[in-house]
Every structure is written in C-alpha cells, then in structure tokens.
Amino acid sequence: MGIRAQILIGLTLVTLFAVLSTGYLALWAGGTSLRIQRESTAVALVTAAAASAAALLDDNLPVTDPANKARLETVGRSLSREADVSQIVFFGPDKQVVVARPGRLPGDSDPPLLLAVLGGVPPLFHYRGALDGSGTELMAFGPIKVRNQVVGAVRLSISAPAPTTVVLRRSGWVLLTLALADALLVLGLGYFVLTQLVVRPLQTVQTATARVTAGDWEQEIEPTGSREVSALAAAFNQMTASLASQREQLIRTEKLASVGQLAAGVAHEIGNPLAAILGFVDLLRAGVDHPVSPAEQRDMLDRVKTETQRIHRTIEDLLAYSRPSREEAAPTDAVKILRASQGLLEPQKRFRMVRVVTESPDTWTRVVVSPGRLQQVFVNLLLNAADAMDGEGTVTVSCSAAERRVRISFTDSGPGVPSELRRKIFDPFFTTKPVGQGTGLGLAISRSILETFGGGLELGSNGGPGATFVVTLPAVD
Numbered sequence: 001m002g003i004r005a006q007i008l009i010g011l012t013l014v015t016l017f018a019v020l021s022t023g024y025l026a027l028w029a030g031g032t033s034l035r036i037q038r039e040s041t042a043v044a045l046v047t048a049a050a051a052s053a054a055a056l057l058d059d060n061l062p063v064t065d066p067a068n069k070a071r072l073e074t075v076g077r078s079l080s081r082e083a084d085v086s087q088i089v090f091f092g093p094d095k096q097v098v099v100a101r102p103g104r105l106p107g108d109s110d111p112p113l114l115l116a117v118l119g120g121v122p123p124l125f126h127y128r129g130a131l132d133g134s135g136t137e138l139m140a141f142g143p144i145k146v147r148n149q150v151v152g153a154v155r156l157s158i159s160a161p162a163p164t165t166v167v168l169r170r171s172g173w174v175l176l177t178l179a180l181a182d183a184l185l186v187l188g189l190g191y192f193v194l195t196q197l198v199v200r201p202l203q204t205v206q207t208a209t210a211r212v213t214a215g216d217w218e219q220e221i222e223p224t225g226s227r228e229v230s231a232l233a234a235a236f237n238q239m240t241a242s243l244a245s246q247r248e249q250l251i252r253t254e255k256l257a258s259v260g261q262l263a264a265g266v267a268h269e270i271g272n273p274l275a276a277i278l279g280f281v282d283l284l285r286a287g288v289d290h291p292v293s294p295a296e297q298r299d300m301l302d303r304v305k306t307e308t309q310r311i312h313r314t315i316e317d318l319l320a321y322s323r324p325s326r327e328e329a330a331p332t333d334a335v336k337i338l339r340a341s342q343g344l345l346e347p348q349k350r351f352r353m354v355r356v357v358t359e360s361p362d363t364w365t366r367v368v369v370s371p372g373r374l375q376q377v378f379v380n381l382l383l384n385a386a387d388a389m390d391g392e393g394t395v396t397v398s399c400s401a402a403e404r405r406v407r408i409s410f411t412d413s414g415p416g417v418p419s420e421l422r423r424k425i426f427d428p429f430f431t432t433k434p435v436g437q438g439t440g441l442g443l444a445i446s447r448s449i450l451e452t453f454g455g456g457l458e459l460g461s462n463g464g465p466g467a468t469f470v471v472t473l474p475a476v477d
Contacts, residue, residue, distance in 0.1 A: 123141060350387070
C-alpha cells in the first residue's frame, strides 16, 4: 500500500479506538449514574410505602389483623402500578409475610438485613438474581414505624438490568453512528491533507527523478509547501545541480583523454609531412647555387603546399573536436558525423589498417542530437573497435529506423566481449585495457550522453565474432 493508504488506515483505526473507548467510558459513567438513580428511586419508593402503611395502620390492632392487612393491600395495590415495581411485600415484626403483591415464588428468601430493618435501621437495598430468570433485581427494605416504634417492614423489588447494558441499548446506535461519522471525517480530511501536503510533493519529486534518470539534468522543483517538503525540494535541486556539474566534468575529462590519444597520433603523423616540407625547402635553397628550372620550382612549391594543407587539415580537425560542444539537440546527419569522425581518426597509427564500411549511407534517417556530442560517441566507439582489433580489421556501421527511433550499429571484427564481462562493460572506470591506456569512462559517458537526448547505448548480439554496439536516438519527424 501507498503511504497515504497506510496513514489513513492508521488514523481511522486510532479514531475508532478513541471514539469507542471514550464512548464506553461515557457509557460506564452513564451506567453508574443510572445505578445510583435506580437505588435512590428504590429507597424513595420503599420509604414512601412505609410511610403510607404507617399512616393507614390502626395502631390498636396488630399488623396481621385482617383490617390492617386490608389497608396494606391498598398500599401494595397502588405501588404495584408503578412501572418499575415488580413486587411489594409487607412483613410483620416477627418476619412473617402479611401481604405480597404478586405472591412470592418458591425459594424466595430474605437476606439478613431484613432483621436490621426490623430493628429500626434506615432503608437498605440488596441486589440478587431474579427468581424467574429475567436478570437482576434490586430489593429495597424499609421499616414501618408507628409512634416511633417499628411494627413491621416493607420490601420493594424493581428490575435492575446491568446499567451499562441499559445505556448501551438506549444509545448504542448513536455511539456507533458517531464513531463511523468521525472515521469518515478523518478519512476525508486526512485524504485531503495527505494528498496536498505529502503525496503530491512526493509525486512531483518522483516525476522529476524519472526525468533526471531519462537524461534531463536541468530538472528543478519549486520549494513550496511545508518546511520539510521545501527542504526536500531544495536538496533535490542541489543534487541535480551537483550531478549535472559532475557529469559535465566527467564528459570533458573523457574527451580530453581521447584528445590526448588523438594528439599523440597526430604528432607522429605530422612528422612525415614536415620532413617532406623541410626536404623541399633544402632543395629550393640549394637552387640558389645550383639553379633549377621554373617547372621544378613550381612542382616543389605545390608539394610543400599540399603537405602544409594536410597538416593544417589534421590540426583543424583535432581542434574542432576538442572544442566544447553545445548541448542543444538539433536535426543531425549521422553519416556526416561518422565521416568527420573517420577523418579525425585517419592520422592515427592504430587506425591505418582499420576499414570502416558504411552500409547504405544514402538511406540513413536523420536524428535529434547535439552534433558535437554525437561525434564524441562515434569517436569513442571507433577507437574501442580499433583497440579490440589490435589496429587491423573492419568496422561495419549500419542504420535502421522503426517507430520514430533510429538504431546505428557498430560491429567490429574483433574477438568480441566475453559473456562474464557483458554486465560490467558500461560500469564507470571498468576497462580491459592495460593500466594507463584507458580511463574506463568511455562507454559509460557515451551512454550518458545519448540518454540526455532521449537515446541509449547497448551491447548487441551480432550472431558471430566481434562485438556490436547499438546507438539509439530519436528520429527527426
């Protein structure tokens, strides 16, 4: 589950627990109040019954006399009409039952506190299980006093179910409805608050992270919202700025490394034209003492010019490659970039015996990429192929397009990549070259460059010897 669902479930459970536990405490308090009220009512009723009986009794006759018994029947009949009164019993001074409405059931006995009441103790009450199995009943006992002399007692019974149960029966649905309403309120409010303060900012960070992963290194998040979210956005912006700076530095480092390798080859290659130029200069100087024909002088000067132009073109290509390239993507002719890369590598000693075969160059689809960055990728792939073939072999470059994507494959005739190294080939600083002859960053940075423009670089399978690297880029609409 998502963080929003987990928090909402937790809040709902906590709310239900809080409401139900608080409601139960309220029920318990209400039940206690109900019990006290019931006990007070029972005591008040038994006191009223005792007072009514004392007022009606003939103090010249014993309580058990039929005339007094009739008077007690009248009191019992009037009190038994009360809704809560289940039974009323009048006792004589020796505990004998004078009147019982309704009649006493078998097994009905009185607790010892009846003797205390007959002894003049104020009204008392006692709980017991109802004899008919209907629950619990409350019995209140009160003395009947005539002229301050106890002449009998009265017992009044009322139904006394568990107070909490009674309150729950009365307000249980209200409590449950309140709990559900509170839970729904917490869910709605929590959903809104979490969505606005947590989920949407996290989704913004997730979207920006995905774009950075896809190569868009200029992603920024506006630091709005709560303090923590603003701090997260600021940290993300700082991270992307740092990553972009480090990535650019790595790209320049790798490019400088390849420029160093190319410069070494150029320095060696320039030596031959310079030697020829020096030889022609010496011949022309010797012509001062030993004249040569104008035609020979013109031929020597043409050769000097040709060698000088050769040197100039080589140095110009190297300088053009070493200049910082712009990142802006533009419709680019990949064949033109490939040929420029070949021209840059031709002066290299290790590239003299390498033949680059371009399949169907007239049918290649243009791609959307920075031309300078694409040349850096092509140079890196061609140099790696030359090293893998020990400076002698063929690199076949082909192009195919499908679903607005262009795939450019570089297949060399070298030994290929061992299966145990295929997973590591794009790891930064991983290289199979001897120490000092490679940085191990070429393929990793080439892939990073292509991902910046919505492309990629992968190690393909050509079904034969050699290695195939596939460059993927968006096609021009």
